[in-house]
Amino acid sequence: xxxxxxxxxxxxxxxxxxxxxxxxxxxxxxxxxxxxxxxxxxxxxxxxxxxxxxxxxxxxxxxxxxxxxxxxxxxxxxxxxxxxxxxxxxxxxxxxxxxxxxxxxxxxxxx
Amino acid sequence: xxxxxxxxxxxxxxxxxxxxxxxxxxxxxxxxxxxxxxxxxxxxxxxxxxxxxxxxxxxxxxxxxxxxxxxxxxxxxxxxxxxxxxxxxxxxxxxxxxxxxxxxxxxxxxxxxxx
Numbered sequence: 076x077x078x079x080x081x082x083x084x085x086x087x088x089x090x091x092x093x094x095x096x097x098x099x100x101x102x103x104x105x106x107x108x109x110x111x112x113x114x115x116x117x118x119x120x121x122x123x124x125x126x127x128x129x130x131x132x133x134x135x136x137x138x139x140x141x142x143x144x145x146x147x148x149x150x151x152x153x154x155x156x157x158x159x160x161x162x163x164x165x166x167x168x169x170x171x172x173x174x175x176x177x178x179x180x181x182x183x184x185x186x
Numbered sequence: 187x188x189x190x191x192x193x194x195x196x197x198x199x200x201x202x203x204x205x206x207x208x209x210x211x212x213x214x215x216x217x218x219x220x221x222x223x224x225x226x227x228x229x230x231x232x233x234x235x236x237x238x239x240x241x242x243x244x245x246x247x248x249x250x251x252x253x254x255x256x257x258x259x260x261x262x263x264x265x266x267x268x269x270x271x272x273x274x275x276x277x278x279x280x281x282x283x284x285x286x287x288x289x290x291x292x293x294x295x296x297x298x299x300x301x
Contacts (some may be wrong), residue, residue, distance in 0.1 A: 121289045172290075
């Protein structure tokens with residue numbers, strides 16, 4: 076079973092920040108959190124990953140709580156092209172690097 | 187960097203035939219490659235994990251004799267669906283990972299339709 080919990084859907088106005096939460100309360104000390112998104116009929120696209128510290132790249136920011144039990148992916152200025160299913164993943168078993176995909180969050184960016 | 191190419195992107199074939207899908211990491215060497223299947227309106231399901239030069243590890247419920255995986259080099263893995271039947275129709279997606287905690291990078295998937 077997936078080790079993460081995400082809301083099934085969210086809406087966001089175009090140009091506003093989209094904040095997507097993820098609960099991973101059973102994460103262990105050396106497990107990373109990975110975020111991907113899937114646009115219809117395509118393979119998942121890597122967005123960002125982190126261990127403890129907050130991370131930022133050209134696509135998004137990742138905020139990880141101090142206890143590491145949850146994280147938030149932030150798309151600072153959402154566009155219509157950001158409409159997708161977003162997945163938060165913690166590898167199934169430490170060291171195997173296998174991903175178990177949950178149901179993700181279906182983000183709809185509204186014009 | 188980190189481009190994964192999957193071929194073909196779309197295939198239709200008759201029931202009983204075998205279909206081979208290729209997955210290539212174009213600009214990096216992949217220690218491990220993974221194969222997933224996705225049915226309509228569902229999430230990705232991991233089928234198997236493949237390390238270069240060794241036998242693939244299959245997830246519970248996945249028939250290894252039906253889904254043959256070969257990982258002959260650090261940049262190429264193939265999935266062969268043998269004696270395919272309509273229930274094997276699905277979206278098959280591969281991914282590749284460099285090493286350590288590096289993220290997986292996914293191909294664009296292969297839509298397989300068995301008539």
